[in-house]
Amino acid sequence: xxxxxxxxxxxxxxxxxxxxxxxxxxxxxxxxxxxxxxxxxxxxxxxxxxxxxxxxxxxxxxxxxxxxxxxxxxxxxxxxxxxxxxxxxxxxxxxxxxxxxxxxxxxxxxxxxxxxxxxxxxxxxxxxxxxxxxxxxxxxxxxxxxxxxxxxxxx
Numbered sequence: 001x002x003x004x005x006x007x008x009x010x011x012x013x014x015x016x017x018x019x020x021x022x023x024x025x026x027x028x029x030x031x032x033x034x035x036x037x038x039x040x041x042x043x044x045x046x047x048x049x050x051x052x053x054x055x056x057x058x059x060x061x062x063x064x065x066x067x068x069x070x071x072x073x074x075x076x077x078x079x080x081x082x083x084x085x086x087x088x089x090x091x092x093x094x095x096x097x098x099x100x101x102x103x104x105x106x107x108x109x110x111x112x113x114x115x116x117x118x119x120x121x122x123x124x125x126x127x128x129x130x131x132x133x134x135x136x137x138x139x140x141x142x143x144x145x146x147x148x149x150x151x152x153x154x155x
Contacts, residue, residue, distance in 0.1 A: 001027055001028065001029050001057065001094070001095065002026055002027045002028050002094055002095075002145075002146060002149065002152055002153075003026065003028040003029070003092070003094075003095075003096060003097075003098065003142055003145055003146070004028065004029050004031060004071075004074070004095065004096065004097040004098070005019060005022075005023055005028050005029070005030050005031065005097075005098055005100070005138055005142065006031040006032075006033065006067065006076075006097055006098065006099040006100065007019065007030070007031070007032050007033065007100055007134075008033045008064060008099060008100065008101050008102060008107060008108075008111070009033055009034070009035055009036070009037070009101075009102045010032060010036060010037060010038075010102065010103070010134070011036075011037030011038070011102055011103045011104060012037065012038070012103050012134070013037075013038040014135075015103060015133065015134045015135045016032070016036075016038070017053075018135035019134070019135050019138045020052065020053060020056050020058070021052045022135070022138060022139050022142060023056060023057070023058075024052040024055045024056050025052070026142055026143075026146060026154070027152075027153060027154070028057075028142060029057045029058070029059070030056060030057065030058045030059075031058070031059050031060075031061065031067060031097075032058065032059070032060045032061070033060075033061045033063065033064050033067060034060065034061065034062055034063070036060075037102075040060075064111060071097065074095065074096070074097055075093070075095075075096045075097065075118075076096075076097040076098075076099060076115065076118055077090060077092075077096065077097065077098045077099070077118045077119075077120050078098075078099045078107055078111065078112065078115050078118055078119050078120065079098060079099065079100045079101070079107075079120055079121070079122070079137060079141060080101065080106055080107050080112055080119050080120075080121060081106065081121055081124075081130075081131050082106075082112060082119065082121070083119035083120045083121035084119060084121075085119065085120050085121070086120065086121060086122075086123055087120045087121065087122055087140070087141050087144055088144055089120075090120055090145075091148065092144070092145035092148050092149065093149070094149060094152065096145065098120075098138075098141055098142070098145070099111070100134060100137065100138060103134050106131075120141075122137055122140055122141070
């Protein structure tokens with residue numbers, strides 16, 4: 001496995017489906033933290049993942065704390081518009097975790113405040129709009145991490 005992509009309480013099934021497809025095609029594992037804003041057998045979720053859904057390596061957790069306890073010795077990065085470090089300044093390695101927040105609210109303060117040293121962001125213009133689409137942000141970060149790893153086992 002190359003990366004671990006974590007979605008904290010995802011709300012939009014199409015985003016999760018697109019991210020699942022990215023995970024399959026990059027040999028990354030998808031971790032979902034409940035509550036989910038949709039059913040996993042919802043047709044939109046599966047349509048976005050197309051025929052890749054059956055190949056997805058995925059785990060679901062009841063809470064953020066459950067995930068962190070299971071992988072307590074792993075490196076975690078947290079994607080947030082409030083991050084001080086740009087995502088390209090991080091040195092990623094195989095097995096790292098990148099955590100993304102809810103589409104409507106991002107990561108909660110309690111998670112950001114307890115991980116200030118690993119908050120990363122994708123630069124963008126300051127406007128009245130919120131931020132990039134979640135599935136786009138996941139793809140940007142995943143491909144930078146994979147580029148740094150020389151795209152392991154990818155053609």
